[in-house]
Amino acid sequence: MKSNKLKSVNxxxxxxxxxxxxxxxxxxxxxxxxDAPQYPEGLELNIYASKLGxxxxxxxxxxxxxxxxxxxxxxxxxxxVLPYIVVCYALLxxxxxxxxxxxxxxxxxxxxxxxxxIAMIDFWRWEYDYGHHLNPDAAIKVPGxxxxxxxxxxxxxxxxxxYSIPDIGGWVFIGVGIILFLxxxxxxxxxxxTKLKTPLAVVVLFFATMFFSSCTVNPEPIVxxxxxxxxxxxxxxxxxxxxxxxxxxGRILKFDDMHCLLEYIKSNPxxxxxxxxxxxxxxxxxxxxxxxxxxxxxxRSGELFKSPMSGNIAAFTKKEEAGKLELYKNVTAxxxxxxxx
Numbered sequence: 324m325k326s327n328k329l330k331s332v333n334x335x336x337x338x339x340x341x342x343x344x345x346x347x348x349x350x351x352x353x354x355x356x357x358d359a360p361q362y363p364e365g366l367e368l369n370i371y372a373s374k375l376g377x378x379x380x381x382x383x384x385x386x387x388x389x390x391x392x393x394x395x396x397x398x399x400x401x402x403x404v405l406p407y408i409v410v411c412y413a414l415l416x417x418x419x420x421x422x423x424x425x426x427x428x429x430x431x432x433x434x435x436x437x438x439x440x441i442a443m444i445d446f447w448r449w450e451y452d453y454g455h456h457l458n459p460d461a462a463i464k465v466p467g468x469x470x471x472x473x474x475x476x477x478x479x480x481x482x483x484x485x486y487s488i489p490d491i492g493g494w495v496f497i498g499v500g501i502i503l504f505l506x507x508x509x510x511x512x513x514x515x516x517t518k519l520k521t522p523l524a525v526v527v528l529f530f531a532t533m534f535f536s537s538c539t540v541n542p543e544p545i546v547x548x549x550x551x552x553x554x555x556x557x558x559x560x561x562x563x564x565x566x567x568x569x570x571x572x573g574r575i576l577k578f579d580d581m582h583c584l585l586e587y588i589k590s591n592p593x594x595x596x597x598x599x600x601x602x603x604x605x606x607x608x609x610x611x612x613x614x615x616x617x618x619x620x621x622x623r624s625g626e627l628f629k630s631p632m633s634g635n636i637a638a639f640t641k642k643e644e645a646g647k648l649e650l651y652k653n654v655t656a657x658x659x660x661x662x663x664x
Contacts, residue, residue, distance in 0.1 A: 327425045333506045334420050337428060340499045341416030347409050348372050352492035353446070355472050357382070358484040358574060368394070369490060372405045389481075390461025391453055391470055401445065408438065416503075425510055432503050439500060447474050477540060477573030484574035540573040542602040542613045554583035555632060562611040564630040564637070565604040570597050582634025585662055595663070606637035607644055614638055620645035621657040636662075 329337070351369040354377070358365045369376035374396050383393040396402055412435055419428045454471025465481070472478060472485045479485075489497060545565040551558055553576040559565060566584045568576040578584040581603065588595055602613040603621075606628070619638040622628070622645055628637045636657065639645040649656055 328423050329420075329425050329428060329510060333509055334423055336502060336506055337416050338420030340502055341413045341418075341420065343495055343499055344409055344413035344416070347492040347495050348406055350492040350495070351376060351490035352496070354488060354490040356486040356488075356572060358486070358570075358572065359482050361482075371402075372409055372492065373402050375399075375402075388462045389470060390457035390459070390464070392456070392458075394453075399449075401449075412438070428510070429507065432507055435500065435503065439496065443474070450474065477575075479575070484570075484572070486572040486574065540569050540575065540599075542567045542569065542600075543575050543577070545577050545579075545604075545611070550577050552579040552583050552632075553577055554587040555579070557631065559631075561631055563604060563606050564628075564634070565611065566616075566638075567602045567613070568598055569600045569602070571599045572597070573599075580630045580632035580634045581636040581638075581662075582630065582632045585634070588663065603638035605640050607639060612640075614640050616659050619659070621659065621662075622648055622654055623657055624648075624651065624654040626653055627651060 351371050353370040355368040355370075356365055357367070366381055367377040368379065368382055375394055379394055386393055392398075412431075415431050415434075419431050450471050455469045457470070468481070470480050472480070473487045475487055475489075477484060477486050545559055545562055545567070547559050547562050549558070553568075557579055559577070559579040561579070564580050566578045566581050568578075568584065568587075570576070576587070578587070584601070601616040603616055603619050605612045605614050616638075619640070620642050621636055621638055623634075623636045625633075625635050627648060628635045630636065639648075645656070648654055
């Protein structure tokens, strides 16, 4: 006869998971960060189970200009019911651990997963509603423009970069879900009969890899005649000298000349600490391929390279290609670290 009892270790893990969910009541679940040149320190909206936190008043002021509704706790039914839902799931897993019932655990786990899916759909619906239903009498109107923040990751909204990601409470939810999934694997009959054991570290690494790979930000193609240089605000005309900064938050800053990129970094010393990658355009590539600045070979020449803002710096993928041009008169090889000084 099959036992309906949980393994002792799994039982303890389920109990601790229920207790851990209580922390969600006191920590922010999600955060949306906004970055713009006029707010170098950034703005942040923190979403708790029962309230909104962060720079709510400033964000509301900005929303008024573009026609978005202001944010108030009273407008969100979710902030009323969510604390009760969290408490219910916390108690449910604690009861499962106490009663030591395998069937009850499986049902509780699938209900928990279903809640997570419904919560994300509801969050997306909320973002869509706020970003698309705008006041037609707003002071700033951009035809066809919507201001829906990303569900997760980065999105450019006019001159603001919006970065959306789970906060402490959200990571607790995700962590509990992963741990309970591992418990489910250990209790599943097929896993037990075949004695197939999946180490915790391997499974956690798998989920972490999936998450961070989905959040990886690659350089975006620069469109001549459309994109503007983030520093000088001039429209990009020559793609051979383009460059991009990708911040740790996933924001992409485009420049029409390495001179502008360097001036931006020098005028914002803290920016380099927030930079994930810097890419420059391969001068010889017809497809205007990007090179990570760490792997690029740089040359400066006022005669061979006429860049838009007179930086006159060209980047090359291969040392041999740069070496051939370096033989010309008045061509100087450059090191990236020296340019930053």
